[in-house]
Amino acid sequence: MARRPRDTTSGIYAVAAEAGVSVMTVSRAMRGVEGVSSVRRDAILQIARRLNYVPNSAARALSQTNADLVGISVPNLLNDVFADVLQGMRGTIQRAGYSTVIDTTEYDAEVELRWVSRILSWRPAAMILTGIDHHPDLRPMLRDAGIPTLETWDFSSDPIDICVGLDHVAAGADVARYVQDLGYVRPAFVGARVGTDPRADARVRGLEQVWGGPIARAGAAPENAFRMGADGMRTLMADHAPDVVFFLNDLMAFGGMTVAAEMGLDVPGDIGIVGFNALGLNTVLPVPLTTVSTPRRQMGVMGARNLLARMHGVAGARAVALPVKVQPGGTTRPQGRRLQAGA
Amino acid sequence: MARRPRDTTSGIYAVAAEAGVSVMTVSRAMRGVEGVSSVRRDAILQIARRLNYVPNSAARALSQTNADLVGISVPNLLNDVFADVLQGMRGTIQRAGYSTVIDTTEYDAEVELRWVSRILSWRPAAMILTGIDHHPDLRPMLRDAGIPTLETWDFSSDPIDICVGLDHVAAGADVARYVQDLGYVRPAFVGARVGTDPRADARVRGLEQVWGGPIARAGAAPENAFRMGADGMRTLMADHAPDVVFFLNDLMAFGGMTVAAEMGLDVPGDIGIVGFNALGLNTVLPVPLTTVSTPRRQMGVMGARNLLARMHGVAGARAVALPVKVQPGGTTRPQGRRLQAGA
DNA sequence: GCCTGTAATGTTATCGTTATCAGCCAAGGC
DNA sequence: GCCTTGGCTGATAACGATAACATTACAGGC
Numbered sequence: 001m002a003r004r005p006r007d008t009t010s011g012i013y014a015v016a017a018e019a020g021v022s023v024m025t026v027s028r029a030m031r032g033v034e035g036v037s038s039v040r041r042d043a044i045l046q047i048a049r050r051l052n053y054v055p056n057s058a059a060r061a062l063s064q065t066n067a068d069l070v071g072i073s074v075p076n077l078l079n080d081v082f083a084d085v086l087q088g089m090r091g092t093i094q095r096a097g098y099s100t101v102i103d104t105t106e107y108d109a110e111v112e113l114r115w116v117s118r119i120l121s122w123r124p125a126a127m128i129l130t131g132i133d134h135h136p137d138l139r140p141m142l143r144d145a146g147i148p149t150l151e152t153w154d155f156s157s158d159p160i161d162i163c164v165g166l167d168h169v170a171a172g173a174d175v176a177r178y179v180q181d182l183g184y185v186r187p188a189f190v191g192a193r194v195g196t197d198p199r200a201d202a203r204v205r206g207l208e209q210v211w212g213g214p215i216a217r218a219g220a221a222p223e224n225a226f227r228m229g230a231d232g233m234r235t236l237m238a239d240h241a242p243d244v245v246f247f248l249n250d251l252m253a254f255g256g257m258t259v260a261a262e263m264g265l266d267v268p269g270d271i272g273i274v275g276f277n278a279l280g281l282n283t284v285l286p287v288p289l290t291t292v293s294t295p296r297r298q299m300g301v302m303g304a305r306n307l308l309a310r311m312h313g314v315a316g317a318r319a320v321a322l323p324v325k326v327q328p329g330g331t332t333r334p335q336g337r338r339l340q341a342g343a
Numbered sequence: 344m345a346r347r348p349r350d351t352t353s354g355i356y357a358v359a360a361e362a363g364v365s366v367m368t369v370s371r372a373m374r375g376v377e378g379v380s381s382v383r384r385d386a387i388l389q390i391a392r393r394l395n396y397v398p399n400s401a402a403r404a405l406s407q408t409n410a411d412l413v414g415i416s417v418p419n420l421l422n423d424v425f426a427d428v429l430q431g432m433r434g435t436i437q438r439a440g441y442s443t444v445i446d447t448t449e450y451d452a453e454v455e456l457r458w459v460s461r462i463l464s465w466r467p468a469a470m471i472l473t474g475i476d477h478h479p480d481l482r483p484m485l486r487d488a489g490i491p492t493l494e495t496w497d498f499s500s501d502p503i504d505i506c507v508g509l510d511h512v513a514a515g516a517d518v519a520r521y522v523q524d525l526g527y528v529r530p531a532f533v534g535a536r537v538g539t540d541p542r543a544d545a546r547v548r549g550l551e552q553v554w555g556g557p558i559a560r561a562g563a564a565p566e567n568a569f570r571m572g573a574d575g576m577r578t579l580m581a582d583h584a585p586d587v588v589f590f591l592n593d594l595m596a597f598g599g600m601t602v603a604a605e606m607g608l609d610v611p612g613d614i615g616i617v618g619f620n621a622l623g624l625n626t627v628l629p630v631p632l633t634t635v636s637t638p639r640r641q642m643g644v645m646g647a648r649n650l651l652a653r654m655h656g657v658a659g660a661r662a663v664a665l666p667v668k669v670q671p672g673g674t675t676r677p678q679g680r681r682l683q684a685g686a
Numbered sequence: 687g688c689c690t691g692t693a694a695t696g697t698t699a700t701c702g703t704t705a706t707c708a709g710c711c712a713a714g715g716c
Numbered sequence: 717g718c719c720t721t722g723g724c725t726g727a728t729a730a731c732g733a734t735a736a737c738a739t740t741a742c743a744g745g746c
Binding site for chain 2: 702703705
């Protein structure tokens with residue numbers, strides 16, 4: 001540590017010297033708190049601007065024992081899904097005066113744990129995690145840190161702290177009932193990373209509840225979504241003979257559709273295709289997918305609001321499950337005369 | 344500020360008390376620096392783990408006058424493009440012992456400026472920006488901060504600090520020559536946010552250099568990429584009568600293709616469709632797009648390496664332009680007997 | 687003119703960590 | 717036995733900001 005008296009050529013001391021005031025007055029002016037005459041404040045702000053002075057957040061965080069910062073972790077950002085959730089959350093959080101720090105876990109609990117640990121070292125005001133399945137060390141780590149934590153996307157009745165998400169089992173059951181009513185009898189599911197995706201597992205459990213038995217599944221090496229859907233579809237068609245295939249999301253469903261076309265199958269006559277999440281791709285397809293629309297933006301906003309309330313000590317619902325809605329399309333047989341409510 | 348003597352119930356003091364040593368010894372043990380006997384080190388590490396002690400990064404950053412942190416800004420993360428670049432960069436940077444903080448600018452220079460300012464307040468070791476067109480205040484701000492800065496994706500011969508990117512003008516010219524040789528004569532371009540996307544502008548300049556005149560352009564309200572491509576295509580077909588349409592990327596090109604099919608146009612006979620970036624979608628399309636493959640991963644790795652060298656004071660090339668490659672597909676007429684080299 | 691109240695400003699100590707330097711102790715050389 | 721030498725370890729003072737408290741200046745009431 002340099003033992004020079006104090007570097008007054010940069011930072012808040014330079015601004016203070018230039019303005020002929022103490023650093024405390026500069027600090028007050030920069031933060032816009034009371035206790036500085038408006039003439040001085042304007043002069044100080046102008047000098048700070050001219051000198052390109054940017055306050056040192058580390059010093060501020062240290063002085064205040066925590067940072068105005070919310071850490072957010074999502075699995076990835078390769079389609080609209082988490083981007084939509086994020087957009088809803090970040091607007092709300094930033095309007096409340098907090099910065100957000102985002103990272104992706106690539107569906108790896110170890111990666112998530114390490115990231116949470118790194119973020120905790122900055123003493124954030126809150127944390128947001130995607131999903132409810134984490135590394136076993138994560139829960140005690142967050143509890144010890146005493147930081148308000150939101151789990152989102154999935155629903156759990158026993159969250160680490162609070163939770164706003166979808167009930168993926170119920171979503172699976174909803175779409176299963178819809179499709180079963182259309183007369184399909186041999187369902188199958190295409191996901192990614194079979195056995196390590198709790199959301200996919202939950203949806204399949206919902207499907208199985210309705211059909212009353214195990215359902216054929218296929219996955220594919222993690223690559224781009226379109227390709228994974230296509231590969232999964234090929235595997236399924238070879239090994240089983242489904243008459244309706246559920247996909248993890250719309251992009252994969254589209255990949256699957258191209259394979260059906262390639263094989264000369266009639267959609268939706270020979271085979272039904274069902275996506276998930278009602279992504280943007282659907283708006284340009286000549287035949288829109290039958291899919292499930294999810295309130296992603298709303299989830300983000302509500303999650304952020306509940307978290308902010310929690311941060312301010314307001315007690316609210318610990319766990320909230322949001323409803324999804326089956327969105328009929330042209331890749332399943334048309335509905336009969338009986339009006340189907342959708343969800 | 345509380346005047347209590349010192350909170351020894353948590354943090355490094357608790358660990359020190361528990362281990363019966365001074366905080367200095369704990370600090371050394373945690374960082375793995377020399378000066379602690381291995382027996383003590385192991386004991387301290389174990390205690391720290393048991394107490395869920397996470398060092399305070401703000402205090403460390405303050406003490407060291409800068410943080411082991413690299414700020415990265417990208418326009419968005421909605422397709423593979425920047426995700427690929429990021430993947431290349433982050434691995435390299437994290438292996439060098441730095442954390443990364445990422446944010447998106449949504450193509451807004453004001454947003455970028457504010458974000459850079461916020462990140463600078465944490466005194467990062469380096470910054471990475473996407474593109475070379477920034478807010479006018481950005482350059483002096485970064486220069487004053489004296490922080491190594493990499494600009495990527497675009498190429499500039501006069502970067503803020505260093506630069507690794509593509510020459511989008513040359514890329515436009517390359518693909519223009521390829522398509523011109525196939526006999527197309529009335530080109531048009533579909534982008535997003537006409538007039539505010541410097542990359543699109545650069546590519547169009549390349550097209551115009553080859554065709555020797557202005558080229559019709561269309562954009563669309565910023566929405567999802569597929570829809571924007573479709574909308575732009577409709578506008579163009581109504582207002583002009585192009586026989587080949589260049590799109591900002593493959594997703595938009597696919598949106599455009601669905602419109603061509605809708606209108607009963609023959610691709611590639613009546614009209615050619617050209618994408619950009621060789622995205623994953625292409626691997627499942629029954630007719631792969633003619634597109635341009637870009638070395639995204641490589642760009643990320645090289646950019647990160649050059650930046651790390653710069654951070655360690657090693658002088659290297661200030662600006663590097665990476666080559667792109669035209670990737671022939673089924674959405675432009677087949678090549679004649681003359682063997683086309685590609686780029 | 688003296689006193690009191692209030693707003694503006696300054697002084698001091700502190701947040702948790704680390705660089706520096708000083709001290710301590712055991713082993714080895716004479 | 718005395719004096720180095722070198723490896724561990726600890727005490728202290730920063731890092732840049734802010735909270736709490738102290739001080740000053742000035743206005744108005746008596």
